[in-house]
Amino acid sequence: MRDDDFAALACRLLHEGGYSMKAAARATNYDPAFLSRVLNRKQRPSLTLAKALDGLLGTGGALADTLLDPDDDSRVSRSAENPSRLDAGTVDALAGVLSAYRRLDDTAQPASLIPATLAQMKAVTRMLKGARGPHRDRLAEVASEFVQFGGWMLAQDRQDAKAVRLLNDAVELADEIKNGTLAAQALNFKGYLARQQGRPEGVARWYAAAAFTLGAHPAQRLGDMLQAAAGLAELGERDDALRLVENAERLSDAAAALPPPDTAYWLTPEFNRLNMGLANLGLARYADAADHITAGLAGLPDELRDAPWTWEHRDALKRALAGR
Template sequence: MRDEFAALARRALRDAGYSMKAAARETHYDPAYLSRVLNGKQRPSKALALALDSLTGSGGALAATVLDDDDAARVARSTENPSRLDRGTVDALAGVLAAYRRLDDTAQPRTIIPATMVQMKELTRVLKEARGPHRDRLADVASEWIQFTGWLFAQTREFGEAVPLLNEAVELADETRNGTLAAQALNFKGYIARQQGRPQGIARWFGAAANTPGAHPAQRIGDYLQAAGGLAEMGERDAALRMVDDAEKLMDKAAKLPPPTTAYWLTPNFNRLNMGICTLALGRHNEAADHLRTGLAGLPDELKDAPWTWEHKDALRRALEAA
């Protein structure tokens, strides 16, 4: 697979307000060397990747997209001959995807989309030709990569691009019976319905996510709460309250388990945000404000200004105005 560090770094530097010359000056690297790296003509050293990561405030995620030499060679071999896919290649690709997911917490979605699309297309090409015992795990990585791309498009409100990708991710997750990934893709479809102001779609897709076989309890809590918000907006208050009860019954179980690795943000504190969205729809404004304020305050520092938090900050504003 192609190394997209150059494209990611160029866009991250632009977003942070640095020209190539200014970046070279700040990082104390030779401008000619930096130019070769940022134009994709030379692989970055680990030190340079870390320096650019620090300069752009990427929290380690930008540097983590760069494979070490051994993993890069392993991935190149498997890309050229997918029928000989090995476990190390799948592990390396999963690690790159995890770095992209973390980058989404600090960078603008449009900064990440072009590189993500290149990686996704190459990965799905490899998957079509992959054989052997590691093929299913590669399918899970591909499903997560496809849904992540759909999520990025959802954040930029390019819903026509997002929905087909999320549908494809669900089908691929079903192929390997991965309920966690299927539920997450359905969750993102619920998010899109909320951005479009379609309460019936909110209730439908979050409800489907909550009832997906194999979904993690923390996922189901958030999905029940958000489905309840859709029902409340439709005037189905009793049905909404029953879904809130369903969510609350799962809280003790979820608290005993770590979040799924594919949805690392689903902590009990994060679900305070989902409870805030739900109680706002139910018209319980003071309660909503308390949940949203607590949820936002409890986010790790690297997530506090993530683009996806804007929705919750707006909901907090509306709750306070209505209280």
């Protein structure tokens, strides 16, 4: 991560957490003048400072992990200047930064992450345009995931048109390298956006497209079928919705037998209880919906239980309980 991007991200996260610069310096035992220089882009951030801010903000080390160590920083800079000489270490470093951003998404508001996320995304896609050699396809995977993550951030922030453009680009990048897992995830995010827009036609369309994407992981297919079923149920297509739920249930064992894909690490059996809850809510099976959503929320890891994306499931739980 560039120093400018780190400074902007840290400032936004501190503001979100209710900390002034002086209060943050006092809480982390840093000289306010030093912290000011870092956050105003006049001095490079140190790993020690980043870890101290992680502790203050409760971000579990993710903020520190957005920083590249000196060797990786030099490696990435060289690849950015001459993408035709891309090496494996550069791709590993960029994948690590992306992983850190994904973890920040579990604790921070999307609006705080969007500027730095999009800056990183643009840097990676620029590198991809000139990349050559045996590591290009792996870089394309990172680029596709970065683009879809940018689309996901924008979708959560309801910047709908920009989100759709990025998610379409992510599907094209995934198709270019024949990665069905990444393509299915980008389509899944389009279904999520349609649900926020109150468009059940889009919910059914995009989740069904994700579920039947060649190369999708069984856990993806299971969750996408359930969410497509919720859209169909809302449209009054109850028989089709029930068939999709039955098909999803047949995938349960296969999905549970495999670890979730790295690009959709949250797709555990517990998480898919949330999707089963949404399907049952659409089918007006309120007691079942409440049971599944309650179990799904309870089964999330501690660091995910208060993530912003869980809010719609908590709202769904309220509707299920009210309908019982």
